[in-house]
Amino acid sequence: MVFVSACLFLALVVSAPLLAAYLPKVQEPFFALALLGQHGMAEDYFPNGSPDIHVGENVRWTIYVYNHMGKTEYISLRIKLLNSTTMPPNSTSCTPSCVPVTYEVQRFVQNNETWLYPFSWSVKKATFLGDYQSLDNLVINGRDVRTNVLAKNGCNFRSVIELWIFDEQLNDFRFGWSYGQESRCVWNQVWFNITKTS
Amino acid sequence: MCRLKYGLCVFFFLIVSVPLPCYGSPDPGDASLDEAISRTRSALVIAYRCVVEAENAGGNVTSLVVALNRVQAKLNDVSHAKFEGEYDAAVAKAQEVYWAAEGVVDDAALSKVVSETKASFDLKNRVVISAAFICFVVLFGVIGWTYFKESYQRGLLEAKVEVSTVES
Numbered sequence: 001m002v003f004v005s006a007c008l009f010l011a012l013v014v015s016a017p018l019l020a021a022y023l024p025k026v027q028e029p030f031f032a033l034a035l036l037g038q039h040g041m042a043e044d045y046f047p048n049g050s051p052d053i054h055v056g057e058n059v060r061w062t063i064y065v066y067n068h069m070g071k072t073e074y075i076s077l078r079i080k081l082l083n084s085t086t087m088p089p090n091s092t093s094c095t096p097s098c099v100p101v102t103y104e105v106q107r108f109v110q111n112n113e114t115w116l117y118p119f120s121w122s123v124k125k126a127t128f129l130g131d132y133q134s135l136d137n138l139v140i141n142g143r144d145v146r147t148n149v150l151a152k153n154g155c156n157f158r159s160v161i162e163l164w165i166f167d168e169q170l171n172d173f174r175f176g177w178s179y180g181q182e183s184r185c186v187w188n189q190v191w192f193n194i195t196k197t198s
Numbered sequence: 199m200c201r202l203k204y205g206l207c208v209f210f211f212l213i214v215s216v217p218l219p220c221y222g223s224p225d226p227g228d229a230s231l232d233e234a235i236s237r238t239r240s241a242l243v244i245a246y247r248c249v250v251e252a253e254n255a256g257g258n259v260t261s262l263v264v265a266l267n268r269v270q271a272k273l274n275d276v277s278h279a280k281f282e283g284e285y286d287a288a289v290a291k292a293q294e295v296y297w298a299a300e301g302v303v304d305d306a307a308l309s310k311v312v313s314e315t316k317a318s319f320d321l322k323n324r325v326v327i328s329a330a331f332i333c334f335v336v337l338f339g340v341i342g343w344t345y346f347k348e349s350y351q352r353g354l355l356e357a358k359v360e361v362s363t364v365e366s
Contacts, residue, residue, distance in 0.1 A: 014331075014335075015331075071250055071253055071254070072246075072249060072250055072253055072259060072263055074243075074246050105274070106270055106274075107267055107270060108246065108249075108263050108266040108267050108270065109263075110259070110260065110263050111253075143278065166243070166246070168247065168250075171243070
């Protein structure tokens with residue numbers, strides 16, 4: 001009896017790794033999105049440590065994206081410029097912000113890959129219209145980008161970064177992804193002000 | 199008077215019949231560029247689907263993903279050239295990017311076939327190894343059980359009853 005038990009136990013111990021190799025591994029798919037400051041950490045987002053930016057002042061960020069979806073994904077980072085009254089993306093319903101895209105970059109990211117995208121920008125032209133200030137031109141990664149956002153006294157502008165993923169069924173990018181019956185999405189934002197003096 | 203009417207009619211006819219300049223209509227170069235960009239984007243999506251299929255088949259797609267990103271970067275350059283108004287250069291670049299995307303599709307298809315063949319071979323190997331392992335365990339169990347049974351029975355048969363005298 002002891003011998004039979006020992007044999008069964010041995011068979012179980014030896015066959016467990018084999019079974020583990022055959023069985024599919026279940027993991028929750030997700031994307032991580034983060035914005036890092038000029039030194040690649042979650043600090044020092046602005047040159048002088050203050051969110052008040054002068055026209056022409058260069059701001060350097062790094063956008064961090066990590067793919068844990070279990071396969072290679074085709075992603076699109078969409079950067080939008082908002083003020084305090086514009087509706088940001090909705091995390092619950094996974095609805096993106098309705099404002100037009102200011103800058104977009106697309107990339108293929110492998111499973112378990114981390115992608116660090118250097119994002120450098122400055123305000124090229126800002127117009128003052130009474131109490132309001134309009135952001136007319138930005139330079140993003142060396143490229144001129146036209147914008148049209150107003151904010152009172154140049155305060156409370158925000159850069160919103162949305163992560164869109166290519167949906168093979170839709171044959172287009174969509175904001176977020178599905179996990180079972182649920183929708184998941186990631187986005188990030190940084191607030192800043194524009195000051196008159198340079 | 200009649201001549202004046204006739205002249206006005208001719209003038210009106212000429213005005214109507216002369217094609218008006220197309221203010222706001224897309225530049226033909228722009229339209230062909232948009233078409234080229236759209237075609238290239240579709241080719242890139244097809245390439246991506248092929249890479250995912252190769253990945254699902256168990257292939258290592260690192261080099262293919264690098265190639266896809268290279269194509270994507272070139273496509274961004276095409277869009278930038280369009281933004282700068284360099285239509286001819288952009289169309290030529292778009293064609294180049296299209297071919298590059300087609301190249302990735304071919305490589306991905308090959309990788310998929312290789313991965314599927316390898317996966318099939320691996321499955322056969324696993325089945326053979328598993329069957330051999332099971333046979334070994336069963337055989338080992340039977341031999342062990344027989345040996346254990348015999349030695350146990352032998353032990354029982356060889357056992358002697360010892361009678362000891364109790365001194366009173």
